[in-house]
Amino acid sequence: xxxxxxxxxxxxxxxxxxxxxxxxxxxxxxxxxxxxxxxxxxxxxxxxxxxxxxxxxxxxxxxxxxxxxxxxxxxxxxxxxxxxxxxxxxxxxxxxxxxxxxxxxxxxxxxxxxxxxxxxxxxxxxxxxxxxxxxxxxxxxxxxxxxxxxx
Amino acid sequence: xxxxxxxxxxxxxxxxxxxxxxxxxxxxxxxxxxxxxxxxxxxxxxxxxxxxxxxxxxxxxxxxxxxxxxxxxxxxxxxxxxxxxxxxxxxxxxxxxxxxxxxxxxxxxxxxxxxxxxxxxxxxxxxxxxxxxxxxxxxxxxxxxxxxxxx
Numbered sequence: 001x002x003x004x005x006x007x008x009x010x011x012x013x014x015x016x017x018x019x020x021x022x023x024x025x026x027x028x029x030x031x032x033x034x035x036x037x038x039x040x041x042x043x044x045x046x047x048x049x050x051x052x053x054x055x056x057x058x059x060x061x062x063x064x065x066x067x068x069x070x071x072x073x074x075x076x077x078x079x080x081x082x083x084x085x086x087x088x089x090x091x092x093x094x095x096x097x098x099x100x101x102x103x104x105x106x107x108x109x110x111x112x113x114x115x116x117x118x119x120x121x122x123x124x125x126x127x128x129x130x131x132x133x134x135x136x137x138x139x140x141x142x143x144x145x146x147x148x149x150x151x
Numbered sequence: 152x153x154x155x156x157x158x159x160x161x162x163x164x165x166x167x168x169x170x171x172x173x174x175x176x177x178x179x180x181x182x183x184x185x186x187x188x189x190x191x192x193x194x195x196x197x198x199x200x201x202x203x204x205x206x207x208x209x210x211x212x213x214x215x216x217x218x219x220x221x222x223x224x225x226x227x228x229x230x231x232x233x234x235x236x237x238x239x240x241x242x243x244x245x246x247x248x249x250x251x252x253x254x255x256x257x258x259x260x261x262x263x264x265x266x267x268x269x270x271x272x273x274x275x276x277x278x279x280x281x282x283x284x285x286x287x288x289x290x291x292x293x294x295x296x297x298x299x300x301x302x
Contacts, residue, residue: 062278064215064298100251105282107294127213129280129296131256143258145280147215147298
């Protein structure tokens with residue numbers, strides 16, 4: 001019996017460290033995690049301006065099969081939901097975030113579900129790297145690149 | 152006539168800053184640029200160990216439609232050239248490199264040509280984000296993600 005708690009704690013610790021590795025001041029990490037969750041909420045709420053506001057004014061996105069896009073207007077056009085399509089699930093799970101002065105890198109996985117005009121739902125998942133910049137007291141996305149994971 | 156040189160310099164400056172933006176000590180930037188060129192040489196020379204040595208020991212790659220891969224063995228398997236295929240051109244053009252302490256981010260475009268077993272050649276191009284880490288006096292790739300640009 002005395003071995004169960006250490007074993008449990010050891011498993012818990014090894015699981016949490018292999019899953020997530022956050023390096024930096026807790027306040028910065030928390031701000032980034034909060035912004036990650038807010039980004040997903042904006043996608044699900046079709047709040048396109050909210051999505052664009054997640055980026056620095058010179059923020060860049062790297063969508064597959066497209067050129068690098070920069071600036072609020074191209075980002076707004078890219079993120080505006082297509083007519084009749086609704087992202088019913090958008091979830092981002094950072095695996096590692098490291099703060100280095102006023103820059104941070106973050107990588108992890110994302111997953112989602114989109115409801116099509118005919119009511120059918122497609123699921124998708126991928127992985128990403130984000131470079132964040134501290135702007136005032138907030139953190140904004142400067143570079144955002146992703147691609148798909150296997151089905 | 153006196154206006155021509157300032158105009159020329161001004162044009163030259165604006166061209167070079169729009170194309171490339173390297174922020175950090177020249178020595179670090181030069182090392183990264185040299186390693187970028189070396190990576191392409193290793194690809195074209197089918198020097199798979201050289202490619203793997205470009206990464207930190209915990210370096211991660213994010214190929215499209217695959218899971219995140221980490222460590223020398225998975226990276227070696229991924230980068231080993233397929234039988235009969237030769238990358239006859241591999242060129243990486245960093246658009247921005249910023250050094251922040253012992254970390255750097257770098258984004259830009261890549262292009263290449265692959266000769267197939269039947270002698271035909273395919274061209275491809277894409278964009279990437281790399282997070283570099285300074286290891287001793289050298290810079291190694293820690294995160295490497297890319298996807299395709301339009302044809």
